[in-house]
Amino acid sequence: MKKFLLIVAVAFASATYAQTEKGNWMVGSDLSFSYETSKVTTSTKVNNVTTDVDVTTNTFKFVPNLNYFVINNLAVGLGLEYQNTKVKGASNAHNTFAIAPNAHYYFPIGGNLAPFVGAKVGYAWDSVGSSDESKSRGLLFGVKGGIAYFVNQGAALTGYLGYDYLNLKNKVNTNNSEKTGKFGVGIGVALFF
Incomplete structure (x- = not known):
């Protein structure tokens, strides 16, 4: 009886994770939200005036992606990203578009759950308005870790924590640069073929 249960468990685990085997495709989409509040302190040398300003920032991100499993549990692919x-x-929002090659590695633990890690490196375009002075472009780097819940053989729901870093230079004045790092929480859906 114990051998039978072991065989059933192994068959179930391998059937559940057949979607992360070499040669399969994964199409997915992530939604992410981050919230940041910070205190910015400025001082003027002429009058020795110090001003504290509370800044609250909300970021919404949508990332469709297409990945291919090059080996069991490792998928590489391409993501297109939009951040607001x-x-x-503030009167204007930052709109950022990016294209980023990525990789995801899944750690099958049995049942319907699989923790995963992911990384991406890409190129981003950011604008606050329509003039060239309000546009920037540069490097995007991101990492994330989370867990996938496999609903069935063809679909999984994911939840994750992620960090994105942007290093952008102004389109007109390349001496002006902006570096930002953001932690966020996200959910996603993935379809396996």
Whole structure:
């Protein structure tokens, strides 16, 4: 009886994770949200005036992607990314588009769950308005870790924590640069073929 249960368990685990085998495709989409509040302190040398300003930033991100499993549990692919960042009280939002090759590695633990890690490196375009002075472009780097819940052989739901880093230079004045790092929480859906 114990041998039978062991055989059933092994068959179930391998059937559940057949979707992360070499040669399969994964099409997915992630939604992410981050919230940041910070205190910015500025001082003027002429009058020795110090000003504290509370800044609240909300970021929404949508990332469709297509990946191919090059070996069991390792998928590489390409993601297209859209981010909308709004600073409370500001009239314009930052709109960022990016194209980023990525990789995901799944750790099958049995049942319907598989922890995973992912990384991406790509190129991003950011704009606050329509003029060239308000546009920037540069490097995007990101990492994430989370867990996938396999609903069935063809679909999984994911939840994750991620960190994105942007290093952008102004389109007109390349001496002006902006470096930002953001932690966020996200959910996603993945279809396996």
